[in-house]
Amino acid sequence: xxxxxxxxxxxxxxxxxxxxxxxxxxxxxxxxxxxxxxxxxxxxxxxxxxxxxxxxxxxxxxxxxxxxxxxxxxxxxxxxxxxxxxxxxxxxxxxxxxxxxxxxxxxxxxxxxxxxxxxxxxxxxxxxxxxxxxxxxxxxxxxxxxxxxxxxxxxxxxxxxxxxxxxxxxxxxxxxxxxxxxxxxxxxxxxxxxxxxxxxxxxxxxxxxxxxxxxxxxxxxxxxxxxxxxxxxxxxxxxx
Amino acid sequence: xxxxxxxxxxxxxxxxxxxxxxxxxxxxxxxxxxxxxxxxxxxxxxxxxxxxxxxxxxxxxxxxxxxxxxxxxxxxxxxxxxxxxxxxxxxxxxxxxxxxxxxxxxxxxxxxxxxxxxxxxxxxxxxxxxxxxxxxxxxxxxxxxxxxxxxxxxxxxxxxxxxxxxxxxxxxxxxxxxxxxxxxxxxxxxxxxxxxxxxxxxxxxxxxxxxxxxxxxxxxxxxxxxxxxxxxxxxxxxxx
DNA sequence: AGCACGCTTCGGCAGACAGCGAAACGTTCT
DNA sequence: AGAACGTTTCGCTGTCTGCCGAAGCGTGCT
Numbered sequence: 001x002x003x004x005x006x007x008x009x010x011x012x013x014x015x016x017x018x019x020x021x022x023x024x025x026x027x028x029x030x031x032x033x034x035x036x037x038x039x040x041x042x043x044x045x046x047x048x049x050x051x052x053x054x055x056x057x058x059x060x061x062x063x064x065x066x067x068x069x070x071x072x073x074x075x076x077x078x079x080x081x082x083x084x085x086x087x088x089x090x091x092x093x094x095x096x097x098x099x100x101x102x103x104x105x106x107x108x109x110x111x112x113x114x115x116x117x118x119x120x121x122x123x124x125x126x127x128x129x130x131x132x133x134x135x136x137x138x139x140x141x142x143x144x145x146x147x148x149x150x151x152x153x154x155x156x157x158x159x160x161x162x163x164x165x166x167x168x169x170x171x172x173x174x175x176x177x178x179x180x181x182x183x184x185x186x187x188x189x190x191x192x193x194x195x196x197x198x199x200x201x202x203x204x205x206x207x208x209x210x211x212x213x214x215x216x217x218x219x220x221x222x223x224x225x226x227x228x229x230x231x232x233x234x235x236x237x238x239x240x
Numbered sequence: 241x242x243x244x245x246x247x248x249x250x251x252x253x254x255x256x257x258x259x260x261x262x263x264x265x266x267x268x269x270x271x272x273x274x275x276x277x278x279x280x281x282x283x284x285x286x287x288x289x290x291x292x293x294x295x296x297x298x299x300x301x302x303x304x305x306x307x308x309x310x311x312x313x314x315x316x317x318x319x320x321x322x323x324x325x326x327x328x329x330x331x332x333x334x335x336x337x338x339x340x341x342x343x344x345x346x347x348x349x350x351x352x353x354x355x356x357x358x359x360x361x362x363x364x365x366x367x368x369x370x371x372x373x374x375x376x377x378x379x380x381x382x383x384x385x386x387x388x389x390x391x392x393x394x395x396x397x398x399x400x401x402x403x404x405x406x407x408x409x410x411x412x413x414x415x416x417x418x419x420x421x422x423x424x425x426x427x428x429x430x431x432x433x434x435x436x437x438x439x440x441x442x443x444x445x446x447x448x449x450x451x452x453x454x455x456x457x458x459x460x461x462x463x464x465x466x467x468x469x470x471x472x473x474x475x476x477x478x479x480x
Numbered sequence: 481a482g483c484a485c486g487c488t489t490c491g492g493c494a495g496a497c498a499g500c501g502a503a504a505c506g507t508t509c510t
Numbered sequence: 511a512g513a514a515c516g517t518t519t520c521g522c523t524g525t526c527t528g529c530c531g532a533a534g535c536g537t538g539c540t
Contacts, residue, residue: 006346007332007424009266009325014257022250036487049529051488070486070537080331085249087324092247106246184247276517289499291518310507310516
């Protein structure tokens with residue numbers, strides 16, 4: 001027999017459910033690692049305060065630390081943590097803007113951000129929709145209509161992406177279907193899963209994308225703007 | 241321009257992050273509706289206390305109410321709330337057993353439960369795995385190996401399920417792929433999405449499954465035990 | 481060795497909040 | 511109308527916890 005039983009949802013949720021801690025987690029939501037002092041600045045609290053918070057997040061196994069000299073780099077413990085955060089963002093209310101700085105940050109996040117390892121935000125949904133236009137992905141609308149649509153990669157799409165330089169060998173074979181997230185800001189789908197991660201990685205390799213000051217924020221380069229229009233037919237007016 | 245900005249993850253998480261409130265949400269996780277007093281018993285607090293909690297959960301838009309005479313039936317506001325809860329359960333630590341009663345409840349939940357509209361728990365993963373054995377579903381192992389596998393419904397499987405009485409017309413057409421959840425207890429996949437919901441509904445219609453005292457708990461009937469073995473080849477020793 | 485730096489620990493304070501019982505409110509049943 | 515019932519509101523108490531500054535500890539620079 002097995003000692004496992006119900007899990008302590010309340011404890012994790014409480015760990016996430018503090019404004020400072022949530023800011024920390026969101027700042028790390030792009031999959032990057034940051035030292036304690038940067039996280040303190042991010043959350044707008046003192047170093048001693050953030051230290052307590054980080055200890056709590058470690059205890060809840062939401063974060064891991066890497067020791068590097070006198071620095072300590074924190075990152076999300078697993079992909080599942082990032083997924084849980086995005087899922088929570090989906091059911092959360094919009095947050096009123098606090099400062100001018102926060103406003104530009106927020107706008108940048110809405111424009112293009114990483115959802116741990118794949119592209120999200122307006123850019124993410126624009127790419128997803130362009131991939132359908134180009135018959136790279138085929139949508140199969142949900143029967144029940146409640147956000148449970150399904151996408152598959154077409155043979156043509158497979159060829160297209162291979163030509164683009166995505167290493168398709170390392171992805172699920174045959175009639176692949178495709179994972180996606182419901183974007184919390186756009187309420188539309190963006191590409192996720194292994195394919196989303198691989199495509200995003202390729203775009204970074206081509207320098208179509210660059211990391212912003214914080215890893216979660218992504219900037220589209222001029223090359224990226226041209227490339228997306230030329231290769232996938234993403235309309236330029238959706239790249240603002 | 242759009243006033244939407246970052247969302248308030250902290251607020252939702254805080255709403256979930258109280259033991260009593262989490263118990264309420266989990267009790268409603270099967271998609272059912274319960275009156276305030278039942279939820280108070282469920283959480284083990286007084287009626288006045290639960291009333292405050294329910295008000296908070298309503299304010300956070302995690303629940304909705306239906307007024308029915310002097311009763312008020314609460315249920316989860318959307319499927320997304322249920323999804324968020326399961327995602328949190330996935331990253332939460334196991335909870336130590338408190339009472340004998342809680343223990344039998346927990347065991348029942350591990351055996352078979354509803355994940356809002358589809359089957360989960362040991363029974364859920366057993367069915368999922370049997371469906372693969374029977375070539376109803378084909379698994380396409382993840383390239384990156386981090387839980388991003390993909391399943392598709394085979395033509396044979398489509399015929400099989402149609403014969404079983406699942407209304408396949410109302411589901412995504414053509415080369416459908418299939419949504420799944422990672423079961424928080426088993427750490428294996430169970431069938432979700434429209435197909436999972438439809439199959440589960442059919443099993444209820446056939447009286448293979450019956451609701452327990454609380455809707456989230458599901459009981460397998462004798463007919464269900466036989467049917468699952470005969471129709472899908474689910475081994476009897478996995479139905480304990 | 482000595483200093484600067486990043487981070488954590490400690491002590492203390494103030495606000496938030498879960499808990500209960502009593503009372504109020506509205507609905508249903510007799 | 512009156513009693514029973516489900517639910518919410520109110521007042522109160524105790525506890526928890528987020529916050530800071532100061533002090534402590536280990537690491538790296540010079």
